[in-house]
Amino acid sequence: MEQWTLLLLLGLSFIVRTGQSAYCNGKPSPDAQQNLNPISTGPPQLLRTVTNGKVYTVGEGEDSFKIVHVWGTPYEMGYAQGTLMKEEANHFLDDVWTYLEEQIIQAINSTVHIFKPWFLQDVANLGLEEALDLEIDITRRYTGEYFFEEAKGLSDASGVDLMRILRIHMIGELTKGHCSMFGAWGNAVLKKGSLLQLRSLDWNTDGPFKDYPQVTVYHPSDPKYGHAFANIGWTGWFGSITGYSSQKLAISEIGVSYPDATFGRESRFGIPFTFILRDILQFDNTLDDAQKRMSTAHRTCDLILGVGDGKMQAFRGVEYSASVANFMDDTNMMPEADWHPKINNAVYWGMDWLCPGYSEVLARQLNKYYGNLTAEITIRDIVSVVQSGSLHIAVYDFDNNLVYVANAKATYESGPLDAYDRQFVRLNMTELFMEKTPL
Numbered sequence: 050m051e052q053w054t055l056l057l058l059l060g061l062s063f064i065v066r067t068g069q070s071a072y073c074n075g076k077p078s079p080d081a082q083q084n085l086n087p088i089s090t091g092p093p094q095l096l097r098t099v100t101n102g103k104v105y106t107v108g109e110g111e112d113s114f115k116i117v118h119v120w121g122t123p124y125e126m127g128y129a130q131g132t133l134m135k136e137e138a139n140h141f142l143d144d145v146w147t148y149l150e151e152q153i154i155q156a157i158n159s160t161v162h163i164f165k166p167w168f169l170q171d172v173a174n175l176g177l178e179e180a181l182d183l184e185i186d187i188t189r190r191y192t193g194e195y196f197f198e199e200a201k202g203l204s205d206a207s208g209v210d211l212m213r214i215l216r217i218h219m220i221g222e223l224t225k226g227h228c229s230m231f232g233a234w235g236n237a238v239l240k241k242g243s244l245l246q247l248r249s250l251d252w253n254t255d256g257p258f259k260d261y262p263q264v265t266v267y268h269p270s271d272p273k274y275g276h277a278f279a280n281i282g283w284t285g286w287f288g289s290i291t292g293y294s295s296q297k298l299a300i301s302e303i304g305v306s307y308p309d310a311t312f313g314r315e316s317r318f319g320i321p322f323t324f325i326l327r328d329i330l331q332f333d334n335t336l337d338d339a340q341k342r343m344s345t346a347h348r349t350c351d352l353i354l355g356v357g358d359g360k361m362q363a364f365r366g367v368e369y370s371a372s373v374a375n376f377m378d379d380t381n382m383m384p385e386a387d388w389h390p391k392i393n394n395a396v397y398w399g400m401d402w403l404c405p406g407y408s409e410v411l412a413r414q415l416n417k418y419y420g421n422l423t424a425e426i427t428i429r430d431i432v433s434v435v436q437s438g439s440l441h442i443a444v445y446d447f448d449n450n451l452v453y454v455a456n457a458k459a460t461y462e463s464g465p466l467d468a469y470d471r472q473f474v475r476l477n478m479t480e481l482f483m484e485k486t487p488l
């Protein structure tokens with residue numbers, strides 16, 4: 050690393066929190082409607098097969114999306130995706146880059162507020178590419194080598210510039226999103242003792258993400274590369290924000306813009322959260338493994354994470370920052386507030402940490418359907434009424450090994466914009482993980 054970079058790092062090192070306890074604005078519309086779309090349950094249809102890869106389409110009409118299966122080493126899996134999805138990967142990664150550039154210009158003009166202030170400072174000082182390269186440098190030693198190998202495979206097969214792929218994968222760490230989650234089990238759910246988990250992603254529905262939804266199913270060829278897991282996101286994107294593994298672990302995530310003092314400090318020096326979440330899906334066998342991983346990691350920014358384990362039917366929410374990793378169940382859920390009441394056998398957060406407007410509606414809906422909670426109720430009466438999950442949503446039904454996915458309206462589609470108002474597609478994870486290697 051060059052000397053000036055080191056100096057810059059020292060100068061920027063830790064982001065110390067100043068203001069405390071602001072609350073997030075906004076709440077769902079009181080006129081929010083139920084989502085009465087039928088759930089699509091048809092089997093995936095095979096489109097193409099290549100060495101180490103198959104692509105299917107699943108779902109009906111406009112709400113269909115791609116399922117890409119890849120096998121082999123990290124390089125081979127990246128290469129297979131780059132071959133199968135060459136055109137889409139080129140379009141998507143170009144579009145994300147253009148979008149990022151536009152957003153940065155607007156952010157520097159103070160009309161867009163999705164970026165962390167220290168990142169804008171870096172861009173102002175260094176330029177966009179150099180600021181992202183600095184971020185890659187800082188986080189490299191905390192990042193699994195498989196990530197760089199997969200990127201290389203994707204680049205070699207698709208022709209997308211390797212550095213562009215790496216730079217785009219820093220975006221999670223640099224931007225702020227709002228999201229919601231819950232875990233519900235025991236007496237809260239219809240089938241007593243089973244586990245149900247929600248991941249609602251509220252993020253840029255004006256950007257290119259909504260046009261390239263994809264579920265990528267990884268089938269590593271050797272246990273040293275982990276076990277099979279499904280990454281729910283977009284073409285050419287292999288950080289994890291949403292996903293489900295063959296070990297029945299699943300992830301939820303909320304970016305925190307309204308923390309309280311219990312979060313302590315943030316840091317840039319550590320593992321980007323999209324990689325730690327992927328490590329949980331790819332390498333961890335139990336909730337306990339995931340807790341150990343998060344406790345001992347060099348953590349970075351303020352988040353609420355959620356991990357469910359369908360083998361134990363257990364879920365923990367995690368207050369996550371450079372300073373803390375606090376694991377929460379229904380007995381110690383925070384923050385403690387009248388708008389965030391404890392619910393027996395359930396934990397939840399609506400949009401942020403200090404976010405009364407959404408959290409109280411989420412609590413209300415969970416209580417209203419208490420004891421009857423299912424994936425169908427979550428889709429019909431919870432995400433739609435809480436109005437959370439603009440870009441995509443996954444509802445994890447561990448007992449049946451099913452995941453329900455909806456995506457925002459793409460530019461080429463019609464109907465409502467937000468994923469929570471659109472048709473959900475049911476994925477049978479047992480079948481996805483049993484998919485046969487192409488001959």
Ligand SMILES: *[C@@H]1O[C@H](CO)[C@@H](O)[C@H](O)[C@H]1NC(C)=O
Binds near residue numbers: 154155158
């Ligand atoms: C940013 O602000 C400058 C100065 O006000 C203006 O000339 C420019 O058009 C703005 N750019 C964008 C993308 O809004």
Ligand SMILES: *[C@@H]1O[C@H](CO)[C@@H](O)[C@H](O)[C@H]1NC(C)=O
Binds near residue numbers: 417
């Ligand atoms: C729960 O489901 C049962 C049976 O479907 C129904 O009779 C009951 O009214 C439901 N309760 C709530 C609160 O929805």
Ligand SMILES: *[C@@H]1O[C@H](CO)[C@@H](O)[C@H](O)[C@H]1NC(C)=O
Binds near residue numbers: 449451477478479480
């Ligand atoms: C999912 O697939 C498995 C294996 O084929 C099957 O036994 C199970 O019934 C399927 N689940 C649903 C809900 O169709």
